[in-house]
Amino acid sequence: MIDVDGLTVARGGVTVFEDVSLTVEEGEFVALVGPNGAGKTTLLQAINGVLTPGSGIVRVDGRPIGDCSARDRGRLVATVPQDTHVGFDFSVEDIVAMGRTPYHTRFGRTDREADNRAVRRALERTDTARFADRPVDEVSGGERQRVLLARALAQDTPALLLDEPTASLDVNHQVETLSLVSDLAASGKAALAAIHDLDLAARFCDRIVLLADGRVLANGSPAAVLDATSLGAAFDADAAVTTHPTTGTPSVTALGERRDRDLTVHVVGTGRTAARVIARLHDAGATVTAGPLPEGDLAAETARARGLETVTAPAFGSLDRGVRDRVARLREEAAVLVAADPPRADGIAGLLDAHIPVVTVDGAGGPDAGAQRQTASARPETTTRVASPAHVLEAVVTVAPERELPADD
C-alpha cells in the first residue's frame, strides 16, 4: 500500500537519509523508531508529499505521490501531526470536518451527505463525538490528539501516517490511541507511525522499522528489531531488552549514553537497593561486577539484563566454595566494593572484609542492623556509608584509589 523506494532527502544541503526503502501493507501497523534527528518526521513528510525527495519514489496505492495533485494526495494519505496545538476556537467537529477538504471542489456541489457520514463515523470511532461541539483548544491534550486522528479518519484514505501520536499523552491515552490505530490498520488501512516509546511500538505494531544514521538499520518483527545490539548502534546508548512481564512483548530500558570510566566496582547485596546501585554505577560508565546475588532477585535480574559479570547463588542457601572463589576473583579486580543492603546471612560477612574501600548503601528501610554488624568487620577507616543508591556514585568516586595518571610532557 505504502511503497517507499530508494528515497533520499536532503535539507539545507545536508542529507537527512539516503536510499531508504520500506513498505507498509494493507492491514499492517508499522512503527518507525530511531533517535531524535534520524529523520522520522522528514520521512513521513516525504511520504505525504509535504517534502519533495531528492531522489527515489513514494507510491501509495500504486500511485506516485510526487505526481499527484494536492487533492489526490489528500485522498490517499492522511497525517496526524505531532504538534497538536490548534490555537483557534474551532469546534472539534469543525476540525474533523476539515478532513473532508480533499473532497471539496471550490465551486461545484459537494456531497454533503457523504461528508456528514464520514465526520460522524470518525467522531464515533475515536470517541470524540461526545465533545464534538466544544472548542478544540478547550479539550485536553489527549482528547485533541484523538480529534486530529478523527480528522485523519474523515479523510477516508487508504494510508495513515502518525507523527509521534503518543508524545503528549499520559500512559492511559497512549495505550488507547495505539489500540485504536491498531484496530484501524486491522480494518484495512496501512498505518505508519513514528513512535518514541519502543515498548509501545513493540506492543502494538506488527513490524518495526529502525531508522538511524541516515538509513534503515533494521526492519522486521519487534522481537527481531529490538535487540540490545541494534538499539545500541542506533541510539549510541546501552539498552537492556527484557520481556515485559505483563504484555509478553519486548521491553526496552535505555540505560543512557555510556561514558566509560576507568573504574571497576564490585557490588554485593540484594533487592531493589542493589539493583539501583548496579544500574546507577553501570549507567555512569563504571565496569560493574556483582555477586553473590540471590538467584531470581531483582539485583541479579538487573545485572543479567545489562550483561554484567555476575555470580549468583541460591537464595537462603549457604555459599559453596566455587561461588566464594569466583566472588573473590571479581573482588580482586575491583577498585571499590559496594555493599547494598546485603543479606544478613553470616556466610557473607567474610566477603565484606575486603582490602579495598567499601561503600555501604542503606536499604529502603534505613540503616540496617545486620549490615552495620557486618560492615563493622571491614576496616572502618575505609568504609563510607550513604543513605540511598542515588548517592552511591559520588561516594565510590570519592573513595576510589587515585590512579597514576600518565605524565604530561
Add this chain to the structure above:
Amino acid sequence: MHTGVRTLWWSVGLSVILVAVVLASATIGPVAIDALTVARATLNAVAVPVGVSVAVESAGVFGASVPVPVPDVSYYYPFSLSVPTTAEVIVRRVRLPRIALAAVVGFSLSSAGAVMQGFFRNPMADPSIIGVSSGAAVGAVATIAFPLAIPFGLQAAAFAGALAAAFGVYAIASEGNRTPVATLLLAGVAVQTLLGAAVSYMLLQSGQSLREAVYWLMGQLSGSSWAEVEVTLPLAVLAFAVLYAYARDLNVLLLGEADAHTLGIEVERTKRILLAVASIITAAAVSVAGVIGFVGLIVPHVMRLLVGPDHRILLPTSALAGAAFLVAADTFARAGPAEVPVGIVTAALGAPFFLYLLRNREVHAL
C-alpha cells in the same frame, strides 16, 4: 446551526444595520435633512447598470496624447419619488457618494484584514502588512509633493505604489517556489520602514503641499465622487468573491501549512492568490481614501469574537461590519465644526474599544 444558515442571518442583520447607518449618516451634515426625505432621495439614487459602452478618449501622458478606453455605463433608475431639489442634490451629489465610498473602503479593508490575519495566523496582521499602504503613501505623497514629476493622477500613483510594494515584499520573501509566511512578515516590516523613510523625506521637501500630503496620510474621504465608487465598488465585490471562494482553504491554512498540505490544499498557490487579491482590494481602498488604519485590524477581531474563526461566516460579516463602521466613523469625521481625517476617528474610536475587548474577553489570539 448550519454554517450557511448562520452566515445568511448574520449577513442579513449586518446589512440592515449598514442601511440604517447609511440613512442616518445621510441626515447628518450642515443642512439637516429628515430621515424620510433622505430615504426617498436615496431610493432615487438607486441605479441598476443596464449596459456598458466603451468610448475612447485621449489623455496626456508625458506630453503625448494617448488614447485611453473609458467604459461608459448606462444606468436605469427604478425610483423617481418626489423630493425637494436642494435636499436631493445634497444627499445624492454630496453625501451619498462619500458614504458609499466609505462603505466600499470599509468593506475592502475589513475583508482584506480578515484574510491577512488568517493567512499570517497573527492577530496583529492588518491589510497593509506586506507594505501596501506604505507603497500607496509613497505614490500619493510623491504626486502631491512633486506634481510635475508624476504624470498620473494621485489615485493611480497610489495604486501603482501599493501594488509595487506588495509585489516587492513578496519577491523578496520568496525562495524558489516557496514563500515562508514568517519571512513575508519580516520583509513587510522592513519594506514598510524603508518606504516610511522615503515618505518622511518627501514630506520634508514638500513645502507648500505638506498639509495636503499629511491630510492624505491620515486618511480622508472628503470630496469623494460617484466616479471613485464606480471604480472601486466592482473591484471590491469581485475581489471579495474570490476571497470568499477560498474561505474553506483559509480555515485549513489556520491549522498550519504542513497540515493544510496534507489535507489537500495547494498551499503555495493558495497563498499567492490570497495575498494578491487581498493586496489589490487594499490598494484600491487606500488609493481612494488614504491610509485609514485600524479598520482592517479591529473589525475582523470583533467579528471573530462574535461569529467564531470560520472564514465562511467571518469574511462576509467582517466586510459588512467594516462598511458600517467606516460609514459611522466618517460621519463623526465630518459632523463636527471642522472636519477631521477619518483615520483619526477610526483610531480614536477603535483603539479604546479594542482595549476594552482585550481586557474583558479573550482576544489574545486569533
